[in-house]
Amino acid sequence: MATLSTTAPAATTYSAVPLVGLVGKQAPPFPLYLRTSDNTWVLYHQAQAALDESHLGRLQAEGIGQLFVRDTDRTAYYERVEGSLDQVLLDRNMPLERRADVLFGVAMKVADELMAAPPDKPTVLRAQRMMMATSGLLLRENQGFAAVRRLMQASHGLATHGLTVGFLSMGLARVVLGGDAATLLQAGLAGLLHDVGKVGHEQLDHDPEHAVRGAALLRGLGLPSPVVDAARFHHERHDGSGFPEGRRGPAIPELARVVGMVDTFDKVYSGKTPRVGVFDALRIMAQAYRGCFDDKLALGLVQLFR
Ligand SMILES: [Fe+2]
Ligand SMILES: [Fe+2]
Numbered sequence: 305m306a307t308l309s310t311t312a313p314a315a316t317t318y319s320a321v322p323l324v325g326l327v328g329k330q331a332p333p334f335p336l337y338l339r340t341s342d343n344t345w346v347l348y349h350q351a352q353a354a355l356d357e358s359h360l361g362r363l364q365a366e367g368i369g370q371l372f373v374r375d376t377d378r379t380a381y382y383e384r385v386e387g388s389l390d391q392v393l394l395d396r397n398m399p400l401e402r403r404a405d406v407l408f409g410v411a412m413k414v415a416d417e418l419m420a421a422p423p424d425k426p427t428v429l430r431a432q433r434m435m436m437a438t439s440g441l442l443l444r445e446n447q448g449f450a451a452v453r454r455l456m457q458a459s460h461g462l463a464t465h466g467l468t469v470g471f472l473s474m475g476l477a478r479v480v481l482g483g484d485a486a487t488l489l490q491a492g493l494a495g496l497l498h499d500v501g502k503v504g505h506e507q508l509d510h511d512p513e514h515a516v517r518g519a520a521l522l523r524g525l526g527l528p529s530p531v532v533d534a535a536r537f538h539h540e541r542h543d544g545s546g547f548p549e550g551r552r553g554p555a556i557p558e559l560a561r562v563v564g565m566v567d568t569f570d571k572v573y574s575g576k577t578p579r580v581g582v583f584d585a586l587r588i589m590a591q592a593y594r595g596c597f598d599d600k601l602a603l604g605l606v607q608l609f610r
Contacts, residue, residue, distance in 0.1 A: 428497075490528060
């Protein structure tokens with residue numbers, strides 16, 4: 305007997321993308337659409353057809369500041385704009401939330417590739433550029449951190465965990481370390497890469513060696529010493545109860561303290577079933593990790609989410 309399928313074909317969905325970053329040496333490998341009404345998109349530009357500034361200039365003259373890509377083309381889109389991410393994030397024709405979407409898509413792709421295998425120099429350089437663009441956004445836009453944070457979900461796996469800790473470390477560094485561009489960049493990289501020593505060892509439940517292993521890997525890749533030290537010491541605790549050296553208080557490098565605090569927060573926030581809110585996670589953390597973090601950082605984290 306023939307079985308009738310009851311599932312309808314999935315409707316095509318689209319995402320708005322800024323015009324900035326679409327023109328490049330090669331033609332875009334995906335089609336671009338214009339939205340003509342709430343639920344209607346028309347093909348504006350065919351895949352693989354040359355696109356130059358004059359096309360976009362005509363759109364801008366008409367007051368159109370964005371085009372649309374099919375959601376199935378988003379990965380190809382992120383690949384295309386990765387090299388011009390900072391210009392995309394600067395484009396005030398696009399609402400901040402849309403720009404944060406693009407940032408998040410590119411960042412997730414970079415994080416996935418970083419954690420797929422022990423990273424090499426070119427991938428780390430891509431991470432550096434991505435975090436530099438992010439720090440620019442956070443420094444320029446008052447609501448930049450809030451826009452990025454809205455996109456964060458519970459971490460599951462090294463890539464989402466690294467990215468969450470990277471973005472939150474930037475936010476916390478801005479609150480407690482003053483946060484010039486160079487500090488934010490180091491905080492973002494340190495957070496993103498703090499568990500890189502686990503890559504290739506994911507089968508281990510208990511792996512205290514990952515801190516030292518990760519630091520050695522990052523040193524070999526030429527990362528600055530605060531980033532290397534953050535990987536090495538992110539499990540040290542204020543009261544000396546951490547590892548690998550059992551360092552106390554000020555003997556723990558500043559950035560390692562920032563990353564360690566945010567890392568623990570993400571563990572609590574992402575690990576609770578049923579899910580808890582941010583402030584419940586902060587409360588649980590304050591009780592369960594009493595003495596582990598200094599007051600300035602703990603207050604800074606609360607301030608960050610306020
Ligand atoms: Fe760790
Ligand atoms: Fe971690």
